[in-house]
Amino acid sequence: MVALSSLGLAAAVVASVAVVGLGAATSVAAVPRPDAVGAPLPVAELRGVQTSRGETRVTRQGDAMLPEGPAVGDARAARKAVAERQAELEATAEAIDRETQRLSDVAAQQRQLAAREAEREAEREAEREAERAKAAEAASKAFVWPTAGGVSSGFGYRVHPILKKRKLHNGADIGGACGQPIVAVRAGVVTRAERSGSNGGAGHNVRIDHGPVGGAELETAYLHMDDVAVKVGQRVETGQRLGTVGSTGLSTACHLHLSLYKDGAGSDPLAYLTK
Secondary structure (H helix, E strand, C coil): CHHHHHHHHHHHHHHHHHHHHHCHHHHHHHCCCHHHCCCCCCHHHHHHHHHHHHHHHHHHHHHHHCCCCHHHHHHHHHHHHHHHHHHHHHHHHHHHHHHHHHHHHHHHHHHHHHHHHHHHHHHHHHHHHHHHHHHHHHHHHCEECCCCCCEEECCEEEECCCCCCEEEECCEEECCCCCCEEECCCCEEEEEEECCCHHHHCCEEEEEEEEEECCEEEEEEEEEEEEECCCCCCEECCCCEEEEEECCCCCCCCEEEEEEEECCEEECHHHCEEC
8 A cells, every 4th residue: 555655646746747848738637636645646647647757758769869940951051051151251351461462572673673773784884884984095195106206396386497486386297207007096087188389388298087085076187208108088097108208398407396286276295195
C-alpha cells in the first residue's frame, strides 16, 4: 500500500514537469486531484503522462532541427556580400593610396634629378664658354711670322721716308731680302691680289679676310711684293705662300709692309704675330 502511494506521488511530480513543457491546458489535465494524493493513478493516466513527456522532448528537438526561413538566409547572405565588397573597396582604396604616394615620390625624385642635371649643364656650359674664350684669345695670337727678318719700322706715326711728311705708318715693315717667301699669317680668303704699282703706292699686294677672331673681323694686307702667287676668292691656310718680298710701289728697298685691319680700322699687327 505504501509503495503504491509513493508511485502516485512520483506520477504527480512527473505530471507537474510535463505541465511546464505542454502548456496550461496540459497542466490542468495532468494535475492530480486533491483527494487522489497518495492514491495510485490509473494505469491509463500514468501511460498518458509518460507519453506526453516523450512527445515534449521530441517536439523540442524538432524545433531545434527545423531549417531557417528563406528571408533570414537571404539577409545573412546579403550582409556577408556587403561586408566582402566593403573589404574589397577598402583594399582597393589602400592600393590606390600606395600607388599615388609612389608616383608622388617618383615625381619628386625626377624633379631633383632634373634640377641636378640643370646645374651640371650650367656648369658644363660655363666650362665651354671659358674654353671658347680661351680659344678665342689663343686664336687672336695664333698668327705666324710672315717672312724672315726683323722689324725695321713699327706701327704708328713717323716721317715718311719718301714723302718726308709725318704720317701714320699703318703697319709694320719686316725683312729685307728680295725674293724671300711671304706667307699668310693666318688662314682666310683672298679679297685682293694686285700686280701693279697702284693703290696708293702699295705696289704688288695681297689682302686676306680672316673672318671673326676674338670677337672682331680681322684682315691682313701684304704690300710691296715682287711676286703674287694667289688670286681673289682663293682660300689660303696659315703659312701658305702668297708671293715674294719686293720693293714695288712707294718703297726705298726690299721689305714686306704688313698691315692689319680690325673691324676695318688699322691696328698694330705685331700684337697678333708670334715669331
